[in-house]
Amino acid sequence: MSTPSQMLRLVVARAEPAARGIRRFELRDPHGGELPPFTAGAHIAVRTPCGAMRQYSLANDPAERDRYVIAVKREDAGRGGSRSLVDGVQAGDRLDIGAPENRFALDARARSVLLIAGGIGITPMMAMLAELAADGTRPFQLVYLTRDAEGTAFLDELRRPEWAPNVVVHHDGGDPARAFDLWPLLEKPGSASGRHVYCCGPKGLMDAVRVMTGHWPASAVHFESFAADTAAHADDVPFEVVLARSGLALEVPVGRSILEVARAHGVSVPSSCESGTCGSCKTRLLAGEADHRDLVLLDGEKADHVMVCVSRAKGARLVVDL
Incomplete structure (x- = not known):
């Protein structure tokens, strides 16, 4: 699995309810050191206990250098990342965290x-x-x-x-x-x-x-938004994906992504967020029509690209450049 280039191993200093179905996590350096700075609107990538990478906004004061605070909503219909954090992570556990990034910064021109x-x-x-x-x-x-x-x-x-x-x-x-x-x-x-x-x-x-x-x-x-369409749809059905470079034909069942299936068969695919928001896994679509569920692709890209972490097929088969 590809991950953000800078990963920090942080300790969960606090894990507590923030509201119904939402859990608040406070992350600190295990040795008491300062954390990389961030600005308001920034997010971090978190490797969840189930192995998936998810992105969460930082919710604390950017002036604080000793901690990161995130809040995670347990998504029952998701693919398990939020559930594994909310259900499985307690104070004292360690998590791998990506360095802060900001695509939602306050504009200095705003009065x-x-x-x-x-x-x-x-x-x-x-x-x-x-x-x-x-x-x-x-x-x-x-x-x-x-x-x-x-x-x-x-x-x-x-x-x-x-x-x-x-x-x-x-x-x-x-x-x-x-x-x-x-x-x-x-x-x-x-x-x-x-x-x-x-x-x-x-x-x-x-x-x-x-x-x-x-x-x-x-x-x-x-x-x-970190809320790409990752939940299974009632009308989802299995489909076949053909990896053009090897000719390998794989079934993608309901509830699993092309990325997950390819990875399970030893195929390395660049990825980061695994939620259709970062663009790391954008792959050329060679045949078939994709059911696009990401927040990344421009309209002009959808005919010949697919985000393999979330999107599916509208028909029985896709051929992708993997």
């Missing part, structure tokens, strides 16, 4: 910032709140949307006096009629005011924000 989070999408926003509050020069607001208080991570921290006046936490109880109305916050584009929007959360929330910010400058609206 004010609106943060919109849904569910576990709060994690990068926690670091952003800390960085914005410490900076003190840019007005900011967080709107955090969840079903109920029991499923709301970091609720106590969000009540801190220096943050609370800028934080709105809304519970809709799962009732669409009680959904928070974002339109008054997004109706006026941020081009004149220098306002930027950052959104992280479920696909439905991000799709809604995309629609409501369609009239905003693209450079002022930022999205982060």
Whole structure:
């Protein structure tokens, strides 16, 4: 398995519930040393106990050099990475961690910032709140949307006096009629005011924000997602993948990826996140039509490339350049 180029072996200093179905992990150097610095919005790759690599946003103050904090939602319908972390990792365990990377950084040009989070999408926003509050020069607001208080991570921290006046936490109880109305916050584009929007959360929330910010400058609206379509679909069926370089034909069953099947047969494939978000496993598609489930490929690439960590076949057979 390919992994991020810089791996750290860190100790789990704390592992505790953060909300219903969410567990918070505090990671430290086992010798008490400083960790590589990061900026708000950064994430780390984590090798989970089941062997899969997953990416998680850093949720603590970027000024802290002695720890990383992540929050992991247990995904029952996922492929086991989050379950192995939530169910199997305790304080005192060691985890392999990639160095921080940032594709969701606060834009220095933003004169004010609106943060919109849904569910576990709060994690990068926690670091952003800390960085914005410490900076003190840019007005900011967080709107955090969840079903109920029991499923709301970091609720106590969000009540801190220096943050609370800028934080709105809304519970809709799962009732669409009680959904928070974002339109008054997004109706006026941020081009004149220098306002930027950052959104992280479920696909439905991000799709809604995309629609409501369609009239905003693209450079002022930022999205982060580690939620590619990794869950099995009810209509998934096995299919055949042919590895063109060797001619090897393999069956990809429901619940397993092309990457996993190829690796099980001794084929080395570059990979990192294994969740359709990083692009490491992009592979040329030579024949067949892919069922694309990643967040990486551009529309112009989908006819002749496939992300083998998550995507499947629309027909009975794919031929890939492996």
